[in-house]
Amino acid sequence: MSVGRSWAVVTRSGIVDYRSGWLLVGCLCCLVCDLAVAPQPNIIGISWSVVRLSLPLMAVALGSAIVIAVGDIDLSPAGLISLLGVVLLVCASSGIPAWAAMVIVILIAVTVGLAHGLAVSKLGVPPLVLTLGSSFCLLGVATIVMVALQRSASRGASSTVTLVLPGSYVHSWFSMGWVWVLAPLTFISVWRHASHDGLRHLAVGSDRQAASLAAIPVPAIRMRAFIYSSALVSLGTLLLLHYQGGGWTARAGLGYELKGIAAAVIGGARISGGSLKPINVAFASLLLVAIESTTITASWITAEMQGAIIGALVVIAAVIDRTRTTHE
Amino acid sequence: MASNSKRRKILTLSIAALLVVAAGVAIMLFRSRDDTKRILVVLKTLDNPYYVDMKLGAERAAAELGPGVKAIIKAGNAEDDVQGQTALIYGHLDANSVDAISIAPASSTAMIPVIRRANSMSVPVIVLDTRLDAKALDDHGARYNAFIGSDNERGGELAAKFIGKKLGNVNKSVLLLEGVPTQETAITRATGFKRVQQAEFASWNVVAKTANWNRQQARQVMDTIIATQGIPAAVFACNDEMALGVVGALESAGIARAQWPPIVGFDATSEALAAVKDGRMSATVQQRPDRMGRSAVELAVEILNGGSPLRDNKIPVELIEQ
Amino acid sequence: MRPLLEVTNLDFSYPSTHEEGGLVLRAERFELSAGTACSLRGTNMSGKTTFVRMVSGHLRGTETVVRVDGETLSPFTPTRARSLGVASVHQHDPLFPELTIWENVMLGRPAGQTGLQRNRTRRGQLGDHLSHWDNTHIDDELRKLSGGAHVLVRMLRAVLWGYKVLLLDEPTIGLDSNVKARFFDLLFSTLNQDRAVVFVSHIDDEHRILANGAARQSIKHRTVFLRAGCFDLTHVGGEQ
Numbered sequence: 055m056s057v058g059r060s061w062a063v064v065t066r067s068g069i070v071d072y073r074s075g076w077l078l079v080g081c082l083c084c085l086v087c088d089l090a091v092a093p094q095p096n097i098i099g100i101s102w103s104v105v106r107l108s109l110p111l112m113a114v115a116l117g118s119a120i121v122i123a124v125g126d127i128d129l130s131p132a133g134l135i136s137l138l139g140v141v142l143l144v145c146a147s148s149g150i151p152a153w154a155a156m157v158i159v160i161l162i163a164v165t166v167g168l169a170h171g172l173a174v175s176k177l178g179v180p181p182l183v184l185t186l187g188s189s190f191c192l193l194g195v196a197t198i199v200m201v202a203l204q205r206s207a208s209r210g211a212s213s214t215v216t217l218v219l220p221g222s223y224v225h226s227w228f229s230m231g232w233v234w235v236l237a238p239l240t241f242i243s244v245w246r247h248a249s250h251d252g253l254r255h256l257a258v259g260s261d262r263q264a265a266s267l268a269a270i271p272v273p274a275i276r277m278r279a280f281i282y283s284s285a286l287v288s289l290g291t292l293l294l295l296h297y298q299g300g301g302w303t304a305r306a307g308l309g310y311e312l313k314g315i316a317a318a319v320i321g322g323a324r325i326s327g328g329s330l331k332p333i334n335v336a337f338a339s340l341l342l343v344a345i346e347s348t349t350i351t352a353s354w355i356t357a358e359m360q361g362a363i364i365g366a367l368v369v370i371a372a373v374i375d376r377t378r379t380t381h382e
Numbered sequence: 383m384a385s386n387s388k389r390r391k392i393l394t395l396s397i398a399a400l401l402v403v404a405a406g407v408a409i410m411l412f413r414s415r416d417d418t419k420r421i422l423v424v425l426k427t428l429d430n431p432y433y434v435d436m437k438l439g440a441e442r443a444a445a446e447l448g449p450g451v452k453a454i455i456k457a458g459n460a461e462d463d464v465q466g467q468t469a470l471i472y473g474h475l476d477a478n479s480v481d482a483i484s485i486a487p488a489s490s491t492a493m494i495p496v497i498r499r500a501n502s503m504s505v506p507v508i509v510l511d512t513r514l515d516a517k518a519l520d521d522h523g524a525r526y527n528a529f530i531g532s533d534n535e536r537g538g539e540l541a542a543k544f545i546g547k548k549l550g551n552v553n554k555s556v557l558l559l560e561g562v563p564t565q566e567t568a569i570t571r572a573t574g575f576k577r578v579q580q581a582e583f584a585s586w587n588v589v590a591k592t593a594n595w596n597r598q599q600a601r602q603v604m605d606t607i608i609a610t611q612g613i614p615a616a617v618f619a620c621n622d623e624m625a626l627g628v629v630g631a632l633e634s635a636g637i638a639r640a641q642w643p644p645i646v647g648f649d650a651t652s653e654a655l656a657a658v659k660d661g662r663m664s665a666t667v668q669q670r671p672d673r674m675g676r677s678a679v680e681l682a683v684e685i686l687n688g689g690s691p692l693r694d695n696k697i698p699v700e701l702i703e704q
Numbered sequence: 705m706r707p708l709l710e711v712t713n714l715d716f717s718y719p720s721t722h723e724e725g726g727l728v729l730r731a732e733r734f735e736l737s738a739g740t741a742c743s744l745r746g747t748n749m750s751g752k753t754t755f756v757r758m759v760s761g762h763l764r765g766t767e768t769v770v771r772v773d774g775e776t777l778s779p780f781t782p783t784r785a786r787s788l789g790v791a792s793v794h795q796h797d798p799l800f801p802e803l804t805i806w807e808n809v810m811l812g813r814p815a816g817q818t819g820l821q822r823n824r825t826r827r828g829q830l831g832d833h834l835s836h837w838d839n840t841h842i843d844d845e846l847r848k849l850s851g852g853a854h855v856l857v858r859m860l861r862a863v864l865w866g867y868k869v870l871l872l873d874e875p876t877i878g879l880d881s882n883v884k885a886r887f888f889d890l891l892f893s894t895l896n897q898d899r900a901v902v903f904v905s906h907i908d909d910e911h912r913i914l915a916n917g918a919a920r921q922s923i924k925h926r927t928v929f930l931r932a933g934c935f936d937l938t939h940v941g942g943e944q
Contacts, residue, residue, distance in 0.1 A: 075395040079402060086406040088477065096478040103476030107469070204563055218491050218518055253807055257800050264798025268811060269783045298468055299495025308465075328802035350456075350473040 069247055070333055073322050077337035084344035091348070100347065108343040109235045110294040112336050114310055115317035116242055117286030119335045122318055124279040125259040125327030126174060126181040131287045131314055133192030134166055135307025138291040140196045143203060143302060146219050160288045166192070167284025171277030181280075189311065219295060219302065234293065235336075238286065243332045252330075255279065259327025316364060317342050320371040342367075418452050421682045422480040423675070424467050425457040425510075426488050430595065430623055431651040432671050433457060433486070436510070439675025440484075453679050454480065461595040462562045464492045471496050475503055482686055484508040484678035490515045490566040498524035506685045510674050513566040527685055530677045530695040534567050537667040537699045538574025538620075541646045544665050544701055545616045546583045548644045554615035555587040557607060557643075559624045561595040568592075571620045571648060589614065593624045600627030608635055614643055622647040622654035622666055629662050650702055658704055665703040673697060708773055708900050709736040709759070709790075709869050716754060716765035729754050729765070731935045734928075736869070739897040741918040743911040744904045746930035752904045753794075755930065756873045759902070760792040761785030773868055786814040789868030793858050793875050801847035805857055806830060808846050812861035826864055833860060833890065852883045859887060863894045870894075870901045876910060892917045 081104075088100050114131050121128040138159045145155035170188065173179045246252040258265045258275045266272050290310075295302065321338035322331050342364060349360040423440050425433040437455050444453035454474075458466030467488050474480045483500055487493040490512060497514065500507050507526045514526065545556065558575060561568030572590070579586055589607070593600035600619060607614065608631065619625035625647030632642055639661070647654045650668035657663040677695065684691050714731040729751040736742055746752050757763040759770060761782040770777040772788040791812075799808055809830055810823075830842050840849065846857065855875060862870065872891075876884050895901060895918070903914050911927070918925040928935060 072391050072395060075399075079395065079398050082399065082402045082406070086402055086409065089406055089409045096476070099476040099478050103472060107472070201563055218494055218522060220521075250810065250813070253803070253810055256803055256807070257811055260800040260802040261798065264800060267798045269781070270811075297472075298465075298492075299499060302464075302492055324802070328800065346469065347473050347477075350470055 069243060069331075071331070073331075073334050074337055077321070077334060077341050080341045081337070081344045084341070084348045087348045104340065104344050104347050105232065107297055107347070108340045109232060110290040110297060111310075111313055111317060111343060112235050112339040113238070113286045113290035113293060114314035115321070115335050115339045116238065116332060117283035117290075118311070118314040119318035119321065119323045119330055119332070120242070120255070120286075121181075121279045121283045122315070122323045122325060123259045123327055123330035124255050124276055125262060126276060126279065127185065127315070127325075128170070128181065128280060128283045129185040129311045129315075130166070130170065130189045130192065130284070131290070131311040132307040132309065133189035133194075133196065134163060134284060134287050135291045135294065135310055136196040137192040137199075138163060138288055139295060139302040139307075140199045140203075142219060142291075142295065144199065147203065156292060159292065160285065163284045163288030163291075164281055167281035168277070170284070171280035174280065175273035175276045193307075234289065238289065239332055239336055246330050246332055256328050256330060259329070261328075313342065313364075316368045319368055322371075322375070324375060325372075418450055419482070419683060419686050420452050420454060420480045421679050422471070422474050422483045423453055423455045423678050424470055424483065424485040425455065426461050426467075426486050426512075427459060427463065428457045430461065430621075431653060432621065432623075432649045432669070435651065435671040436486070436675035436678070439672030440679050441675075442672075443676040443679040447679065447683060451679065451683055458488055460488075462488050462564070464488045467493065468496050471500065475499060475505065480505065482506045482508070482682035484510055484682055486510040487512055487514060487565075489562075489564045491518045491564060494518050494522050494524050497526060498522055501525060506682060508678060508681050508685075510678050511567060511671075513570075515566065528681050528691055528693055528695065530674055530681065530697065531567070532669045532674075532699050533696045534570040534699075535574035535577075537648055537669075538571040538576075538618075539578045540667055540699065540701045541571075541618045541648070541665070542575045542578035542583070544646055544703065545618060545644060546578070548664070549583075549586075549616055551583045551585050552615075553585045553587060555589055555611065557604075557614040557617045557628075558588055558590040559600055559603065559617065559619040559628070560590060560592045561620045561624075563592055568595075568620060575618055593619075593627065595621050595623055597623040597627040597630070600624035601631045604628045604631035605635070608632075608637075613637065613641065616643045617645045619645065619647050622649040622651045625663055625666070626653060626657065629657060655702065658702060661704060665701055667699050668702050669699060670697050705737065706774055707735040708738040708740075710734075710769075710771040711759060712769045712771075713767040714755070714758065714765060715767065716758060716763060729758070729933045734935065736900045736902065737924075738868075738900055740924045740926055741895065741901045741903065741914055743914055743925070743927045744902055744930065745906075745911065745927060748906075750930040751933045752930055753873055756792065756794070756871045756902065756904060759785075759869070760790055760871055783815055786812075787816055789866070790871065791862035791865075791867035791869070792871040792873065793855075793862050794871075794873045795855070795875070795877055797858050799846060799854055799857065802845060804843045804845055805834070805840070805849070806842040808857055809842075809861045809864055813865055817865060830860060830864060833864075852879045855879060856883065856887060856890065859890055863890070867894075868899055870899065871904075872901065873904045874906070876905065876907070888913055888917060892921065895921055895923055897923070 118128060141159055141162060142155055145158060170185060173184050174181050254270045255275055257270055258272050262272060317339040318335055321335035323329055345363060346360060425436060428434055440453050440455055444451050456470050483505055494514060497507055501524055509526045509529045511531045513529060560572050579588060591603050593603050617628050619628055625645050628645055644664035647663055647666040650666045654663060654666045658666055681691050711734040714729055714734060716729040718728055744752050758768060761777060761780055761784060764780045772790055775788055777785055777788060806827060834840050834842055876887060915925045
């Protein structure tokens with residue numbers, strides 16, 4: 055049966071597997087629930103909305119997944135997203151053109167990632183503590199700058215100070231948001247499945263001692279993982295901004311780091327490291343956002359229940375992973 | 383054999399997918415469309431009893447208006463949860479599932495692009511409680527159909543006058559606890575308070591801090607102030623949640639009631655009214671959140687029915703003292 | 705004819721034994737020519753593993769020089785040794801259980817051997833080798849294999865990319881007879897006149913198997929004894 059054989063080839067290559075199928079079925083379920091619950095269902099509208107909001111999450115989740123695959127963890131997206139958004143506001147208020155602001159944002163993110171990476175690999179600071187502290191730090195800085203912006207805006211000090219990003223920022227580059235995620239997704243998939251460097255990242259995550267013995271440059275690889283993660287977070291911020299339509303607060307990123315990790319785990323990343331399936335991470339992000347959207351349209355589900363549902367999913371995914379590994 | 387288990391897995395997956403699709407098709411075929419007017423009411427957070435009162439008002443109004451009107455009442459996770467409100471509104475707009483939106487915005491500026499989206503879909507927007515920033519609205523080409531809120535400036539003025547009656551124009555420190563700095567209500571209440579203070583009680587030493595409308599944060603701020611600067615001579619908290627946080631701080635510090643400063647809140651939630659009655663708080667500025675909730679639904683229905691209500695609806699406030 | 709492997713100034717001591725005044729390994733010279741299978745024998749702690757680690761680039765004596773086919777091992781690192789053609793199989797060589805068999809073998813690739821086409825050939829070869837085992841596919845995760853089979857994967861990781869000198873340090877520990885047979889089959893299938901093998905084992909039987917197998921392929925067999933850190937090059941049952 056040639057369909058079976060092609061399926062075998064596809065699953066053998068490791069790019070998609072049964073989990074991908076189940077994740078997509080989950081998304082379908084959410085769509086059906088939406089139909090049942092929404093008063094005047096608009097499938098195209100709902101699906102499009104889910105895809106659009108899942109894009110920023112996909113970016114952040116891919117970053118989280120890469121760091122988890124190397125055996126570390128990155129909790130900084132909350133603070134980093136907030137800070138990058140505020141930086142964009144400052145750029146807009148200073149009349150800097152959109153493309154330059156984007157470059158600045160990416161550079162700042164890469165610098166933060168580099169700082170994390172160096173601290174973890176050279177100084178041996180535990181990543182959990184480091185990125186958590188860093189997140190609070192960045193959040194604080196974002197709040198300070200945001201308040202300063204607000205003060206000068208309300209005092210009418212300058213007519214250009216804006217607390218909402220102008221159209222040139224929001225629309226220019228990201229109306230084709232899916233391209234901006236598809237490209238990194240493809241790149242990361244190729245890197246993971248077909249490159250030696252991707253393989254070495256997984257080896258480091260699988261067994262750091264063994265990797266070191268096998269002459270793999272462990273500190274360099276750990277550092278790179280943090281840089282990739284923060285760069286992806288900057289992409290996620292730009293996409294989030296587009297989705298928001300340009301409105302921002304200093305606490306915009308709160309909770310995103312956990313959602314990113316949840317998507318990574320549901321997408322099959324093992325917390326102990328050594329496992330990364332970018333397509334599944336993307337599907338898991340889609341699923342998480344689909345669930346969020348379903349719980350939104352169902353008027354009887356509150357925000358707390360929504361959190362509980364997502365939390366339950368993460369636990370279920372972790373348990374499934376655990377039972378599969380102990381069976382083998 | 384390996385291929386058997388593989389086959390089983392593929393089969394399970396396909397069957398699950400088919401079932402789901404079948405369910406979807408069934409629902410699509412058998413559902414009926416109706417003419418109910420659906421009003422999405424988006425509040426800041428349901429942690430604050432002020433908004434719970436608003437919700438009840440909206441629910442009652444919808445019930446009274448009969449089966450043709452449905453109020454969908456949601457809220458964010460915190461007083462400034464812009465992301466949450468945005469997701470709610472976009473979700474419903476994309477699903478095309480609401481006819482009008484009434485919103486108490488979590489930010490007077492950041493919510494404007496969302497409003498603009500509603501404008502582009504011809505969904506009427508009613509703003510509750512907190513105004514949107516006029517200049518930002520202009521800059522981004524967004525508009526709203528009606529506003530209903532309290533006269534917040536007047537409320538701040540009343541609070542200042544009340545404290546002035548108690549203290550007089552003396553050189554003592556007065557704690558002003560403000561709300562979320564981006565929200566118009568925070569700005570106007572503080573402005574009203576400061577205007578009266580500067581005009582009539584210029585000797586006061588006003589210590590202004592923000593606790594973001596939150597009881598816990600207000601408590602922490604008060605704890606710190608008691609520890610570092612001593613008990614202020616009077617406290618004006620721009621909402622009752624923060625005022626109750628101040629009360630909590632004084633209680634847990636074990637300070638005798640006789641030494642408590644006069645505490646003025648804003649909102650007149652039931653808990654605050656009880657506190658005013660037994661003397662823990664001195665006064666609170668009464669808003670009518672339930673009236674706002676009602677108007678949220680009634681104005682929306684009026685617009686959907688083709689009417690054009692007053693654009694600016696201010697609800698007068700009064701000071702409730704012991 | 706130039707020897708395939710030349711090691712000179714093999715003086716090496718571990719810090720602790722030096723204090724006691726005892727050198728672990730001392731020899732002026734060790735040579736191995738192409739087309740030779742060398743059995744390295746000796747009692748416990750006689751320095752066999754140390755010797756193997758030195759040739760593979762993991763340990764270095766102060767003045768040691770290793771030359772493979774005329775090229776000096778410099779910088780003295782395992783990575784450089786591998787790219788010169790020295791492959792080693794040691795029971796503590798790192799393996800990654802969560803990665804697939806193919807990925808583990810890929811990690812053993814010497815620097816400089818890139819290229820999709822070559823990879824595809826190797827995948828095919830790996831698949832051929834594995835086809836003798838039931839139920840295993842090269843894209844299965846390594847932890848699905850039993851511990852004994854891990855040794856075979858280490859062996860495959862060493863030989864699949866080609867080698868000039870193969871160092872086997874007690875490779876058959878913990879293997880049952882079935883797997884052991886497969887191990888030797890694999891070893892003999894890779895031996896030829898351009899290569900050399902150094903085989904360390906404390907089991908006499910295995911050296912006999914090595915000798916017989918070498919003879920079948922017209923490969924010379926040689927036995928070297930290590931006694932207390934010094935090479936005893938009296939020849940027993942072999943020829944050089």
